[in-house]
Structures are given as structure tokens and as C-alpha cells.
Amino acid sequence: MRKSFDQIIVSSNTPFQRGGVVTVKDALGSGPLAGIYSALQVCTSEYLYVTACDMPFISLEYIERLKALLRDGDADAVVVQREDGFLEPFNAFYKKTCAPAMRQNLAAGEYKIATLLKKMRLCIADGYSEDAFFNINYSADLEAAQRRSAAGP
Numbered sequence: 001m002r003k004s005f006d007q008i009i010v011s012s013n014t015p016f017q018r019g020g021v022v023t024v025k026d027a028l029g030s031g032p033l034a035g036i037y038s039a040l041q042v043c044t045s046e047y048l049y050v051t052a053c054d055m056p057f058i059s060l061e062y063i064e065r066l067k068a069l070l071r072d073g074d075a076d077a078v079v080v081q082r083e084d085g086f087l088e089p090f091n092a093f094y095k096k097t098c099a100p101a102m103r104q105n106l107a108a109g110e111y112k113i114a115t116l117l118k119k120m121r122l123c124i125a126d127g128y129s130e131d132a133f134f135n136i137n138y139s140a141d142l143e144a145a146q147r148r149s150a151a152g153p
Helices: 032-042 060-071 096-107 113-117 139-151
Strands: 008-011 021-024 047-050 077-081 087-095 122-125
Touching: 008 032, 021 032, 032 047, 032 087, 032 096, 032 113, 047 060, 060 077, 060 087, 060 122, 087 096, 087 113, 096 113
Parallel strands: 008 021, 077 122
Antiparallel strands: 047 087, 077 087
């Protein structure tokens, strides 16, 4: 991530200290939306790139492609849409100006990022890849990730 970003922020219910990493505790409520909101509060750039800690196959090429979309438009967020229409809330960029809408949703007890995305001006990126959105939720997922890593690109 350091190759693409000057600032690395980790949002966690149990903040920790690591060299050169800013950690923040979820400020309002809990869950991914609260984490994104909290990170936006300390983010020093106009946009925040968001990924989940259980997504091991981050592609710097993919990140740079999304950054190019940011430069070409004025979207509140850049997200990828799957073939089934689902908007992926991770491996996405959010503009700092999204924070008030996030705060409003959190205060109302609405924690679904999908609900927030319906209120925003979105840039929908193409090129959904299961690899980019692969996440580890179960032991079998971890084993699959280890096999893929051992096999190489």
C-alpha cells in the first residue's frame, strides 16, 4: 500500500500501534461504515481508498486504474459493480465530502454501506475480478489463499 499511498489508516475496535500506520477506533457505532467514517476523519487527502483486512490480493494496478477515474470526474465514490448488480463497498475510493452523509446514516442506526451508496454520486468502475474481492472468512478460504499465493500470479 505504501507504493500507492502516503498515509495508511487502519480502523479497528481495538486500535494498535505499528510504525508509520495511523490507527483509529470506530467513532460512531460499529461495522465497516463506522470504520470508513472514522478513517475519513483523519485522512489527509481528498479521497480515501478502502479495503478490508481479510482481502489479501490487493492489486496496485487496480488501485491506479481507480485513481485515474478519480482524476477524470467528480464522483463521491468510485466503486466496482458485480455482474449481479451488487456494488462492492471495498477496494473503492470515498471522497472526504461523504463524511456528513455517513455520519447521518450512522446516527440513524443505518449501518449498511449499500444504503449510503444510493445517496452518492458514483463512478462505477468496470473490470470486476473475483481475485480483487476474494476475502478470507473461513479456514477453507485461508487454505485457498495460501494455495494461490504459493502458485504465484
